[in-house]
Amino acid sequence: MLAATTPPSDAATPTAAWSAVLSMALCVALLIASEFMPVSLLTPMAQGLGASVGQTGQAVSISGLFAVIASLGVSTVAGRLNRKWVLVGLTGLMGASLVLVAAAPNFEVLLAGRALLGLCIGGFWALATAVIMRLVPTADVPRALALMYGGQAIAAAFAAPIGSYFGGLFGWREVFWALTPLVAANLVWHLVALPSLPARGQRGIGNMLDLIRRRYFLVGLIASMLSWGSAFTLFTYLRPFLEQVTGVGVTGLSILLLALGCAGFVGTWASGRFIKGDVSRLLRLPALVMGAVTAGLLVVGGWPIAAGVLLIVWGAMNTAMSVIWMTWMSQNAEDAPEAAGGLMVAAVQASILLGAVIGGLLLDHFSINAVLVASVALAVIAVLIVRDGRALLKPR
Numbered sequence: 001m002l003a004a005t006t007p008p009s010d011a012a013t014p015t016a017a018w019s020a021v022l023s024m025a026l027c028v029a030l031l032i033a034s035e036f037m038p039v040s041l042l043t044p045m046a047q048g049l050g051a052s053v054g055q056t057g058q059a060v061s062i063s064g065l066f067a068v069i070a071s072l073g074v075s076t077v078a079g080r081l082n083r084k085w086v087l088v089g090l091t092g093l094m095g096a097s098l099v100l101v102a103a104a105p106n107f108e109v110l111l112a113g114r115a116l117l118g119l120c121i122g123g124f125w126a127l128a129t130a131v132i133m134r135l136v137p138t139a140d141v142p143r144a145l146a147l148m149y150g151g152q153a154i155a156a157a158f159a160a161p162i163g164s165y166f167g168g169l170f171g172w173r174e175v176f177w178a179l180t181p182l183v184a185a186n187l188v189w190h191l192v193a194l195p196s197l198p199a200r201g202q203r204g205i206g207n208m209l210d211l212i213r214r215r216y217f218l219v220g221l222i223a224s225m226l227s228w229g230s231a232f233t234l235f236t237y238l239r240p241f242l243e244q245v246t247g248v249g250v251t252g253l254s255i256l257l258l259a260l261g262c263a264g265f266v267g268t269w270a271s272g273r274f275i276k277g278d279v280s281r282l283l284r285l286p287a288l289v290m291g292a293v294t295a296g297l298l299v300v301g302g303w304p305i306a307a308g309v310l311l312i313v314w315g316a317m318n319t320a321m322s323v324i325w326m327t328w329m330s331q332n333a334e335d336a337p338e339a340a341g342g343l344m345v346a347a348v349q350a351s352i353l354l355g356a357v358i359g360g361l362l363l364d365h366f367s368i369n370a371v372l373v374a375s376v377a378l379a380v381i382a383v384l385i386v387r388d389g390r391a392l393l394k395p396r
Contacts, residue, residue: 017135019193021144024128024135025151026186027091031121032155033163034098034179035063040164040257041172042239048172051107054364057236057356062111064352066118067125071345074123076205083131083197086123088190093120095183102176118349125345134197156319157261161254164239168250207339217333217340220283220392223385224325225347225354227287230378231318232355234294237363237371244368245301256308263315270316271323279327280389286321287386290314291379298372332394354378 038045038056046056078086093116100113128148136144167175211217234241242248242256293314300306326344333340355375362370386392 017195020135021147023189023193025148028148028151029155030183030186031124032152033159034094034117035121037159037163039236040160040239041167044167044172049107049110052364053240054360057360062114063118064349066115067122067349068346070119070122071126071342074126080199084194090120090123091187091190095180098176098180102173122349126342156264161258164250164257165254208343211333211339211343216392216394221343221347223382225351226378226382228348228351229354230287230375231290232352233359233375234372236356237359241368246304246307248304256311259308260311260315263312264319267316267319271320279324280393282324283328283389283392284383284386286317286324287379287382289317291376294372294375298369
């Protein structure tokens with residue numbers, strides 16, 4: 001969900017604004033927590049709103065839809081605005097979305113809250129890397145990005161199990177209410193820490209259209225969408241599977257989600273350490289491994305220990321998938337990295353939409369096992385498209 005950019009000619013800030021970088025890291029953590037908290041609270045949210053679990057799961061797809069729209073249009077719409085105030089406004093939208101979700105009297109208000117969150121997600125990720133590059137000297141950019149991505153890893157590891165645990169103790173609405181003061185504090189931190197970031201010219205969609213016309217990039221974009229779509233088809237409806245098939249309660253659910261999230265740290269570390277050079281032959285690996293894990297859950301998902309082991313493998317590959325595909329993007333769209341980053345953000349969010357919609361329909365009309373079968377099918381299609389990865393390479 002990360003947009004890549006090249007630093008402008010006047011990019012380096014003389015003094016690193018590390019407080020601003022940390023403020024953005026907190027914003028990332030809150031965004032990820034807000035986006036995926038419903039995964040761990042899906043069943044009680046459905047009961048509280050008088051909706052089916054499948055319908056409630058599709059609320060995740062609404063945020064993905066609006067994130068796609070925002071990621072493709074934010075640099076054009078906000079092209080002349082100071083980036084500091086754009087980020088402050090997006091953080092304010094996140095706070096408003098949490099209030100709407102927490103207070104939602106019905107399913108329609110929940111959808112409105114998730115739509116606001118989607119605008120914040122897409123807009124923030126489309127601008128985040130460009131802003132980081134203006135906050136620190138060029139030599140410090142990797143360290144600053146690592147700090148920001150650290151917020152993503154922390155939220156991915158702990159948001160779902162914490163949400164599940166405290167949702168069981170206090171109720172799902174209270175979990176969302178608890179996030180609102182943190183967002184308010186983050187907004188104030190933005191105001192204090194972020195320097196003025198005047199716009200550097202409005203950018204159109206010409207570069208994006210040029211990239212889409214390149215067959216190798218379009219094929220890679222489709223394959224990445226299917227890979228993430230497979231992942232989110234399972235992840236969005238993981239709680240119903242663990243409840244209905246594995247048979248765990250709230251405590252067991254929290255432990256399994258925590259194990260999955262912690263495995264993500266291993267995947268991030270391993271991918272950063274061992275993924276080097278041409279990654280074309282690794283592009284099929286995420287869909288292959290995660291599809292195999294999902295198929296394994298269909299077979300042995302009724303045993304908690306077996307399910308836990310499989311989820312650890314899944315969690316590690318899930319974080320490695322982002323590194324693999326973003327490295328491919330940087331190697332094969334280096335002449336238009338910002339446009340490529342915006343398209344990748346849109347692709348990831350579209351995959352969330354795809355996974356949530358398909359999974360919700362299958363859950364409501366068939367069974368939770370049908371959701372996992374669909375996840376495996378998407379993974380198989382992704383592997384068949386990627387093959388050995390050569391067709392996804394830029395002609396040299």
